[in-house]
Amino acid sequence: MKLYFHYCSFRFSNCYVLGADDRPDAVIIDPGGVDGQLLEYIEKNNLNLKAVLVTHDHNGHVHGLRTLLRIYQVEIFAINRSVLDTKATPVKDGDRIGIGPFTVEVISIPGHSADSAVYRIDRLLFTGDVLTTGLVGTTASAYGAATQINKLRSRLLSLPGDYMILPGHGPPSTLEAERRYNIGITRYNTTQTRKPTFRLSILKERNI
Secondary structure, eight states, X not given: OXXXXXXXXXXXXXXXXXXXSSSSEEEEEOOSOOOHHHHHHHHHTTOEEEEEEOSOOOHHHHTXXXXXXXXXXXXXXXXXXXXXXXEOEEOOTTOEEEETTEEEEEEEXXXXXXXXXXXXXXXXXXXXXXXXXXXXXXXXXXXXHHHHHHHIIIIITTSOTTOEEEESSSOOEEHHHHHHHOHHHHHHHHHHHHHHHHHHHHHHHHHO
């Protein structure tokens, strides 16, 4: 596979174009901004854009979608049924979608937003904002934070460490590096180990 990274100055987000080795088929992930540089890459390589994968419907990740749809006929895949008032093919956790030569697994991880999804293609993880280098996604509540971290642990962190993390913002990483050094994950693990000790000390004081 051939991976092209495009930096979108609008909201400082990442857009990815993933192409096949032996055919022109390609998918685009999170078109936060569509400009001449991105279009030139698509046209110079004669790419046949088959689909758009939306990790979540925040403006910094879908802002360029309308421009893209004026030029190419592509199917939109997202947790929501529409993106920017445009019909999308809804996906859910555990779905495996065949798009040209690609097999795309959908991993739903709500928290940062209700519609946040990670797309796994081979050993690549397109994580949007739920997991970036050194951080996890911001959430609006403690419940959202707990939901997100529990889903990350059960659905992503159990995968092999050599999986590549391709986030919606910032540089790429590996799953093993994030398991070891991501402050959002390690802080949560530390909090979880401390809580039982704290509660036990309170119970002991009450018994006395």
